Amino acid sequence: DIVMTQSPDSLAVSLGERATINCKSSQSVLYTSNNRNYLAWYQQKPGQPPKLLISWASTRESGVPDRFSGSGSGTDFTLTISSLQAEDVAVYYCQQCYVAPATFGQGTNVEIK
Amino acid sequence: EVQLVESGGSLVQPGGSLRLSCAASGFTFSRFNMNWVRQAPGKRLEWVSYISSRSSTIEYADSVKGRFTISRDNAEDSLYLQMNSLRAEDTAVYYCATGDDTTGFYLAHWGRGTLVTVSS
Helix, strand or coil: CCCEEEECCEEEECCCCCEEEEEEECCCCEECCCCEECEEEEEECCCCCCEEEEECCCEECCCCCCCEEEEEECCEEEEEECCCCHHHCEEEEEEECCCCCCCECCCEEEEEC | CCEEEEECCCEECCCCCEEEEEEEECCCHHHCEEEEEEECCCCCEEEEEEECCCCCCEEECCCCCCCEEEEEECCCCEEEEEECCCCHHHCEEEEEEEECCCCCCCEEEECCCEEEEECC
């Protein structure tokens, strides 16, 4: 199975500041035949189901604010919140969509400093 | 509006069985791949199972293989998860989620989940 490891486990950022979450996969999730990275990011607020933010490592879903961006390739990926807002307090998960089982990272808890 | 509503979760004894259901509305269910994902209390998300739109491809996590069975009824717009030989470690909120039409694992729409508790 592909193991997904996120860092840090928890992050406290001041309002308006940048938050950066890293995700590393134990093997590449880059499909060379189409040059696409099979990596998703989700946001989960307390008591709610997860929400898909980003697919293909860097493609924002419809309606997701542009302060959220994804980058990276192969085995190393980053989710950046450029200017943290109060409503962004949540747990963020990366997920590899390359092969079954579609494993998730352990989550990163983002809170306000 | 896409809606997914899970049901069937309850308290069950170890070794017991449960059947979860997910009722879909607001989209053409028969065209979508579907997944079950679970989350134990305070734990990370765990993908459980996948079924393609016409049930031709089915996948399971190793932790449930041989015990759980995913199925769907496109005429009824419903997804199911038959869970047998339940263990304490199966205790979790179970979500159904739509999958995309490439890998099937991009989970764009989620239900609110149903709680399964396995305990004596």
